[in-house]
Every structure is written in structure tokens, then in C-alpha cells.
Amino acid sequence: MSEQALKFTAIRLTQPIGELFVGKISSDKLASLAKADIRRITSRELEKMSGIQRGLSSARVTDIARYIETVDASFPNAFILNLNSEFLNDAPREIGNDCEDGTGIYCFDVSANEKAFSIIDGQHRLSGFQKAEVETFDLIVAFFIDLPIEDQAYLFSTINVTQQKVNKSLVYDLFDVSETRSPQRTAHLITKALNTDEDSPLYRRIKLLGIAPKFGDEVLYKAPLSQGAVASRIAELISADPMSDRDSIRRGKEIAVDAADVERGLIFRKFFAEEKDWAILRIMKNYFRAVADAFPDLWEKQDNPLSKTIGYGALMRLLVDAFGEGARRGDLSFDFFSELMTRVRRNSAMDQDAPLTFESFAAAGSGESKLYGKLKEWSELA
Template sequence: MRIEVVLNVVRARQPLGDLYIGTLPSRVLWELAEYDMREIRNCEDGIYLATGVQRELSEKRVQEIATYVTTIDATFPTAVVLAISASCVTLKECDDGCLKMILQSEQVSNPDGLFSYERVARVIDGQHRIEGLKRANVEDFDVNVAILVDADIEDQARVFATVNLAQTKVSKSLVYDLFSYSTSNSPERIAHSVCLSLDQTDGSPFHERIKRLGTATPGRYAPEPLSQATVVEGLLSHMVANKKQLIADRDWARRGRSFQPISDDEARKLVLRRFFLEGRDVDLAELIWNYFEAVQKRWPEAWAVKGTGQILPRTNGFRALIRFFRDAYNFVAVPGEVVSSDTFSSIFQRSQLKWDDFNTERYPPGTSGETRLYRDLVETIE
């Protein structure tokens, strides 16, 4: 298959070599590019050889992006990075000072074996974005691209490693906090709002116990055992089934559409979803407040943030408790009902756990300790 593409580019001179910046429609991009997956091959001489640069495609990630690119606010501000053989590229200076890049190929191989393309370009970074656009069949999404011409495999590998390892990971708490700017409803905005309410309101079981941006809050001297991300993600786990639904909800609200009601069966699986869909933010916050107030009343010594080794008021304890929330809620309520603290207390009073049982020896750090505590709690309603 012969491919010919013309695009306007800007040359950026960098130590590794010239980088050409331009845009390509999504359909052209997925027809143009191929992925060079890192894999172990058994050669004829019996030697195992690692080849390729890219990681394997994640089907989950592709599905999430396929959902995202159909939303009203979809954007990819960072470039997809491509490597292209010089034998495929012609550059022309235009009279207006622009630089045109012409890409042509049927099948290209160069003598030293560093390039061998069935298509024109090899993807160094951005394969999930390209595959997500293709999966969603979004053909006219302009994607900004950064093109390296004749970069050898060593340089390709170095660029991939730099892009994926050298970046500073953004705190999830900061990301969720930015949803305070949102003018439309979304699960993240509701969860963020409830989290702030629980942290900032006197009398709340979480009063001044949540690190807003994932770091210690200025002016507070008492321990803050939970991060904003931990609380928000706990609430989201009862509002949406997965990230795909989360993206769809956000897009639905951005388009100004009304959410469709859900059945009682669905509401029993996602016990906070009905509150979100109906815009009952205050009721949702009251419900979570009442649940954890019942925990605080049942084990006040364990809920107090003192010393080390206490897991109840910290991440592991919160995750186990918020996981148990669905079981407890369905045990005493019908979907959409706001349950009182006393009603939740009637569940926790059934537990044989004492305040000093909530330690790292019984419930070690990580998912094993969280799961064990969750199972101990479930026993109270079985």
C-alpha cells in the first residue's frame, strides 16, 4: 500500500537532532503509523533477543481513551512522537517561509536494518491515543505530532524512556482538587465537594483530618491521616462502576443533558450513584458523615489519631470501611435513603472487635490488611 502525506511543520533544533512539529488527522495517523512492541524472540541460533521499544497495548487504557475521544472536551495537548526514515521524507521550503514535509512509502528498509516499516512511521510515544481514536472511529481529530527523522533504535529507546520515566507524577489529590473549578456536575466534582465538607465542618468525624493537596495543610498541627485522593476515590467507588462510566458521566453533564434514573438493583450495586444522578450532594455528604460518625462512636479510642500502628483512622482503615459501606447501607436501607448515625451504630455494635484490635499486626499495611478488616466487618451482618 502506497502512502503519501503532506503536512506543514516547524523545525525545532535540539541536542538529539531536529524535531519536526505538525498535525495529522487521526485517520491519517493510524494509517501511517505502526507500533514496535518490546518482545523477547527466540532466534534460530537459540539465543533469546529483546527487540522493539513500545510496551504492550493495554486494552483497558484503549477502551478508556476510545470513550474519552467522543466527549465534548476531549483533547490531547501533548504530541504523539513518531520516528520516520529519511528515505520516506522530503522537506521543501515554501515561499512564505513555511516548511512542508512530504511522507511517501510503500515499504521501506534501510541497509543497516535500523528501519523496517510496513508503514511510514514508527510510534515512539502515543500508541494508546492512536489506537483509542481508531477504536472509536474518530477520523477528524487533529493530533499534534513530533517527528524524528532517521533516529536510530538507540535514540528511539532513549526518547521513549525519557518521556515515560523522567516526568514528575502529579498528585492525585491535586488533580481531584482542580474539579472545584468545574461548572457542571460530575462524579469527581461531587466527591471533591463532599470531601471538603467533611474536612472543613466542625463536628465532622473527618474535621481537619484530610490533606487537601496530598500534603500537610498549612496552619494545621494535628495529624492529617488521610489524603484527599483516598477519600475521593473511596466515594467514587460507589458512584461509578469504572473509568469509562466516569468519563461518560462527565461528558453527559458538560453537554447539559439530564441523567437517566437507575433501577433499585443498580442502586444497590452503586449505592451513592442515585444521590449523584439526582444532584443530592447534601444528602450524600450527610450519609457519609453519619456512617463514619457511627464508627467514631463505636471505637473512639481507635478513631483518635495518636501514636503509630493504629490503622482505623488511616488509609487502610478508611478503605476497608468505605468498602464495607455498601454492605452496611444495603443491610439497613432502601436505595436513595439517608441513614442515621444511630442506625449505622446498630451494625457496628454487633462487632466483637475492640479498639486495640485495629493494629498493624492484625491488619498489616496494604491490601491484605484492608481485605481482612473488611471481612471482619462483613461478619457483623452475616
Template sequence: MQTTLPLADQDKIERRFKALKVRQPIGDIYIASVDYRPIQEITFFDVRRRLQEQRDVEQYLGIQRPLNDRRVTELQKYVNYIDATFPGTIIVSVENDYGAYDEATGEIVVSNTRWGEDKPTQMLRQIARVIDGQHRIAGLEGFVPTAERQNFDVMVAFFVGSDISDQAYVFATVNLEQTKVNKSLAYDLFSLAKSRSPFKTCHNIAVALDQLPTSPFYQKIKRLGTSGDERGEETLTQATFVNGLIVYLSRDPKLDRDLIIRNHPLPQPSADDLRKLVFRGLFVKGDDVLIGKVYEEYFQAVKERWPEAWAYSGTGIMLWRTNGYRALSSIFGRVYKSVAKPGQAVTRMDFSPMFNRVKLNWQDFNTDRFKPGSSGEGELRRLLVTEMTLFD
């Protein structure tokens, strides 16, 4: 049986938030610190019902951006990490009838009742339309207060009385024109962290192998995702390198980082963990140097098996470019387990017999045979698995 949602609350409700008035060309904006509970109170309806379809702002722009359940689940877990933060501003819009700035108290005031009336004319949860920040608001539903942390305040920018065209303009400015953070830059910033984490370990290995003259990756990794002017042979972004390695250290790198910051011990890996996470035991022990050395030796074996392809600096050979690296990194765990137990030190001489089974010559790694994109990467992976007999 379908129930009809009430159009208004039974009682008058008012919420007040200390706010700063910010004067900008578009008009006045009110910046407030709002606790996780009231921000859900005044926006919950918009997040949970409207965003499953389309919001007014998005209809106006002719685009769709539904609530991403996977993203919400990730954020609901993230908000309980010891160093969780939402430093960005959530942007909402309130109609003139239900929102105003109290100059005397320096507060933004929202209510479910029109000014000058006593009877509610709206649901409180419909007061604020979310322009930006809906996933953060939904993520805060998962926040669990503890004795250590009772509050999770977020910065909220209130637009009062703005029409739909203004809201659409703000939405477009924030979401369609902003520059995305370079993923390689994000990984590089983990070097500044004081505590260990899977991200920092993989970053340090990437930097070390890029700088070590004897490394197969010497000057081949684009730090921050962009090439240096003086280094013309960088073909792998730091993000690509890290993504290929980190899957062997951790199922949940963010959770590991949180446990380490809290000084909680990482659980010892089970036998099932080590089937996939072949470096998990080494990471738990803190032996990052051996992780980097084994990974380096693996790619040294590749380099020595096809030295011409690895040294080729022109176009058309993909072995040490993104597709080649992804294919090789994706089978690393199976190759490693074929020559040693997870956590054991091995050298290129241990890996070499596995690559000697592969009948490709160096010219075969051309982009006509292994097309750019995921199809070429997948084709190389399947060929390596077959000729190395790596079937699980």
C-alpha cells in the same frame, strides 16, 4: 493458513503535513497537526503488530511495554466524549529515506518510496515508528465523526533520520523520568469544572468534611495528596477518600460527566443499580448535600463506637488510616442498605447498632493484627462483614 504481509505498497503514496521546525540540542524536530486518520495510516503497522511483542526502542533499552488492551478500550470510548482531548504530543521517528522537511512549503513529507525513486519500497503503515503515544493512536481507532465534530487532530513531533540510540534516549526521557500527575491533585482540579460530575461531587464532599470542625474527617484529608505543615494528623489522601465514595455514585463517572456536559439527562437508576450504587438516585437528583451527610454520619458512628482509636494520633492504630478507611468504605453500601433504603436520610444513631455488633475494642485495631497493605484491609473487612452479618 498463514499469509505473508507485503513488503511494499503497490502505488507511491505521499503524505504532507504543515509543520514547524523546532531546533533543540538533540537535533531538529518537526511539530505538525495531524488528523486522526493519517496518523493511523503511517503508524498502524507499528502499533498493532510490533507493540504486541516488543518495539525496537524497547529492545534496545531492555524493557517491555506491550500495548495495554484495557487502556486502548478506555481511550476508544474517551475519544467520543464531547470534551475529549489529547493535548500531549505524539512522538514518531521517520528514516531519512522516507521523510524530509520541505523548507519551501513548511511541510513535513513522508512517503512509502525512497527519495528519487518511483517504485514503492516500503509499506506506508511502516513509515513512522512510534516512540511515545501508541495508546492514543490505537484509541483514535474508536473515534466516530459526527455532524458536531468531524476532526480529531493530534500534535505529532517528527524526528527524521534519528538513530536507535537517540530514539531510546527520547523514549526514556518521556516515559521513565517524567513526574506522574498526583491523583489527589487531579481530583482537586475538578473543583474548577463548571458542570456537575461524580468526581466533582466527591471532591466537594471531601473538602467539606475536611474543613468542618464537627466532621470525623476534620483536618484528616491530605489535599493534593500531601500534608500541610501545620496539620500533622492528615492520614488519608484526597484520592483515597474519593475512590472509596465514588463507587456508590456511578459505574462510569467519565460517561456521566460527558452526559451532563451535553445536557443529556442521566438515566434513572434501576433496582439492580441501587444494589451497589446506593447513592445513584441522590446523584441523579442532584442531592449532593444528602450524599455527604449520610457518608459523614456513617463515619461519625465509627468514631463514636471507637473514640480512642479514632482520636489516637500515634503510630500502630489503623482505624482511621488508609487501610481502615478502605475496609470501612468498602462495606458502607451493605451497612446502609441494612438500616435504610438507598437515598433515605439516616443518622449515626441508625448506623450505631450495626457497629455495636462488632466485639473489637479500640486497641484491637493495631497493625500487628491488621497488617499494613491489602492483607490487613481485607482482614478487617472480613471481620466486620462476619460480625455485622452483612452477607448478601
């Protein structure tokens, strides 16, 4: 083996596409051995395309790097690679074949060259390791040897096109089993309380897990809001960086609170830092009870924009403005919010451009922003 080489072992597997190997390589070594084949134009005249990978997203790389730097970061899924046999110093040598299914363990001796491996899937993760300030990470790699470019492209497209985005409601609901305090867990628990507390104005108006609740085939109740939509808006008012806050808590650090948090829209941050989640829940109940009392007929119509996601989003944006006014007064009671919503009702009734039914606001796209703009105008908080 040459001085500039990497020696490692891997298990051989056979699948319909052919033979592949699974092993481990440290993050620093893999970064020096692998390069993404970015798809690009290689002929100006014919606009001939080369490569299979999409261009790197710097924002995504930064997010991954920040995750890698957290105290409990993990990448249990494999980087999928193609090994160019030109950079094998010797043929893979079998060093073990003790399993009943005949699977053997092979030793690889690969020259340290960035062209040794091409990345089929995992370029953003690997770039994240290059950007992150962490010690070496052991990574799982699954690699083929001299896999034709056609098959590499097919694998890449299949992996990335057929992946289904995880339901945001499920993501938040999984924080129910977490023991670590975090903005996401607090947002989930408050959302759950808003939906299950009988004195809540949002009682049974939230689809937990994002689907209509059923007992067998029976739909228990219809709800206009999803758990993910409600919880994410609450989390946004707690933290601009929930992952970092969770990591700080895991490391035993205090949550940083700044005097400008309210101006930045983080109106619930101080309560979260002081572990006063009950205060966040109380404010949410006071606020939405005032909405329900000001517009009782529309609030009962779950197909009305005020009751749907567009209305919830616009109302949560108005809450940020209202909180600032209430905090200056030292009053975040139901009476304060009721006074606010009384103004909204009175002024909206006199607005010919946006009748009281709220039906003129689109349920998607710019509808939320337009509704928020009107609510702020009618509230006289502008």
C-alpha cells in the same frame, strides 16, 4: 506528489539531540502512516530482541478510546515519531522563513505507507483513535528524520521512566475549579466538607492535596487520610464510569439510574442523579460519627489502623453492606449506624483472633480486606 501520499507542513526546530519538526496530521492519516515498533524476540536461539515499544494494553486503549468519544476530548500533547526518509517522495522544501530566529516552515510529501513513521511515544493514543467511533481529529506530531534506533530507544525510555505519576489528591482538588457537575467533583466537594465542617467526624483528618496543611513553615494539623484516598472511595459509590457520566452531563443528558445500582455497590448514585449531594454528605457524617462514638479512644489515635487509610477503606466497604440494610428499613440515620457499630464493638471485644485495638491488621496489602471481613462478621450483616 503521487496519488497515495500525504502532503503537510511542519516547523523545523533544533535541539541538542538534533533536528526535528512539529506539525499536524489528522488521526486517520496518521493511523495509516505510523506503526509501533513493538519489542519482541526475533531469534529463538539467541533470544535477540528487536523493537523499542512495550506491548499494547487493550484495557488502556479502550480507556483512551472512550475518552476520545467524549464531548470535550483533547490531545494537546504531541505524538513523537521518526520519519523514514525512504518514504519521502521529495526532499523537505522550505516555504517560509520570516521569523527573526530563523525558524522555517517546510513542506513534506510522504508516501502513504504504515512504515513511513515509527512511533516513539503515543502508540496507545493512536490505537485509541483507531478503536474510537469519532470523526477525524487533528493531532500534533513532533518527528525526527532517520533518528538512529539507539536514540529512539533512549527517548522512549526517558519519556516513560522519568514521568512522575500525578498525585491523586491534586487530581481531585482540581475539580474545585470545574463548573461541570461530575462524580469526581461531587466526591471532591464532599471530601472538602468532611474535612472543614466542625461537626464532621472527619474534621481535620484529611490532607487536602495529599500533604500536611501548612501556613508558612507551621504545620496546622496532622491528618491520617489523603484527599485522593477519601474522594476516590466516594466516587466509586457514585459511578462505575465517572468519565461517561461527566460526558452525559456535558451533553445535557440525564444520569441513568438502575434498580440494581445498590446491589452493584453504587449506593450514592440515585442521590447524585437527583443532585442531592447533601444527602451523601449527611449519610457519611452519620456513619463515621457512629464509628467515632463506638471507638472513641481508637478514633483519636491517628496511628491506629482504624483511623488510617486501611480502616477508612474497610469502613467504606462495610458502608455498602450497611446501606443495603438501612435502605430496606428506610433508615440511614445516626441511630441506625450507631446500632450497627455497637454490634461491631461488642463482637470485636469477644474475638480473640482480632483484639479491639485492631493492631493485628497490616497497614498495606491484604490488611484492608481482612479488616473488612472482620467488620462485616462483627456487624452481623453477613
